[in-house]
Amino acid sequence: MTDLILAFDFGGTKHTAGLIERSAHTWLAQKQVTSPPGADGAYDIATMLGLGRDLLAGARPAAVGVSFGGPVDYATGTVRLSHHVPGWENQPLRRLIETEFGAPTNVDNDANVAAVGEHRFGAGRGCSSLLYITVSTGVGGGWILDNRSWRGRDSMAGEFGHIMVDPLGPDCICGSHGCVERLAAGPNIALRAREWLVAQPERGAILRGLVGGDVSAVDGKAVAQAAAQGDELAWDALAVSARALGQAIGSVANLINPERFVLGGGVTKSGDRYWETIRATARAVAMPEVHFDLVPAGLGDYAPLWGAVAIADQPPA
Numbered sequence: 001m002t003d004l005i006l007a008f009d010f011g012g013t014k015h016t017a018g019l020i021e022r023s024a025h026t027w028l029a030q031k032q033v034t035s036p037p038g039a040d041g042a043y044d045i046a047t048m049l050g051l052g053r054d055l056l057a058g059a060r061p062a063a064v065g066v067s068f069g070g071p072v073d074y075a076t077g078t079v080r081l082s083h084h085v086p087g088w089e090n091q092p093l094r095r096l097i098e099t100e101f102g103a104p105t106n107v108d109n110d111a112n113v114a115a116v117g118e119h120r121f122g123a124g125r126g127c128s129s130l131l132y133i134t135v136s137t138g139v140g141g142g143w144i145l146d147n148r149s150w151r152g153r154d155s156m157a158g159e160f161g162h163i164m165v166d167p168l169g170p171d172c173i174c175g176s177h178g179c180v181e182r183l184a185a186g187p188n189i190a191l192r193a194r195e196w197l198v199a200q201p202e203r204g205a206i207l208r209g210l211v212g213g214d215v216s217a218v219d220g221k222a223v224a225q226a227a228a229q230g231d232e233l234a235w236d237a238l239a240v241s242a243r244a245l246g247q248a249i250g251s252v253a254n255l256i257n258p259e260r261f262v263l264g265g266g267v268t269k270s271g272d273r274y275w276e277t278i279r280a281t282a283r284a285v286a287m288p289e290v291h292f293d294l295v296p297a298g299l300g301d302y303a304p305l306w307g308a309v310a311i312a313d314q315p316p317a
């Protein structure tokens with residue numbers, strides 16, 4: 001009897017497939033491809049099914065787990081849409097994969113799947129409740145409550161990025177304003193730094209130097225690097241992000257009282273001062289009786305793929 005688990009991670013442009021034996025902690029094989037510009041949902045699905053066939057080499061998996069970078073209806077395994085790639089609207093991804101590989105399949109959005117991955121294999125091991133938060137080009141979240149995924153009525157639970165932390169803040173893509181994502185995500189840190197560099201010509205010498213004086217070339221990474229080298233304008237731009245995260249974490253801690261917050265994504269690599277600011281803000285917002293750990297993610301970019309392994313065997317919703 002086969003005991004192979006096939007795992008898929010549909011990222012925005014990067015697609016990864018992995019094959020592993022059930023209960024193992026090392027991959028038998030992995031393949032990754034980057035979509036060419038202009039690729040659509042149909043292209044991505046065909047590519048991923050091809051990767052799966054290559055890895056299996058004729059074998060049949062016991063189960064398949066799928067992480068998708070966008071909203072998914074977990075009960076039916078249908079992708080609602082992709083915010084980055086056209087042609088994903090209402091794709092019955094679970095049915096397509098079950099038909100191809102003849103194995104039971106579970107599909108969930110990447111933040112939920114990464115939460116499961118961190119809980120089973122990473123920084124969330126041993127705790128029964130956690131909120132996984134990813135801070136990169138956007139801000140997402142996924143819940144584990146009582147050792148299970150919590151998706152909510154519309155599979156929309158964990159939209160941590162769209163908690164409003166500044167009622168007077170800038171407009172957000174979700175239709176609201178002053179959201180955590182609008183203040184904390186990498187592109188928004190960079191946008192803020194660029195605006196300040198233009199408005200405050202006497203500040204930001206280190207950051208200006210890093211981009212050779214070309215303010216339009218400032219990205220999130222440059223801001224973090226300049227802040228680490230002591231540039232105060234860069235640090236101020238980063239601190240807005242850290243305080244927004246901390247404020248929302250403190251409020252969420254008061255509401256749900258989870259054991260742990262696990263933070264991943266490129267922006268969270270912005271150094272000790274960034275983490276200290278998140279922790280201090282969260283601590284100041286949370287009630288004194290509310291306790292929590294705030295820790296870096298353990299699986300990095302591979303949290304969704306490991307999570308896909310873990311959800312492959314999950315019972316249906």
Ligand SMILES: [Zn+2]
Pocket residue numbers: 161162163172173174175176177179181
């Ligand atoms: Zn929003």
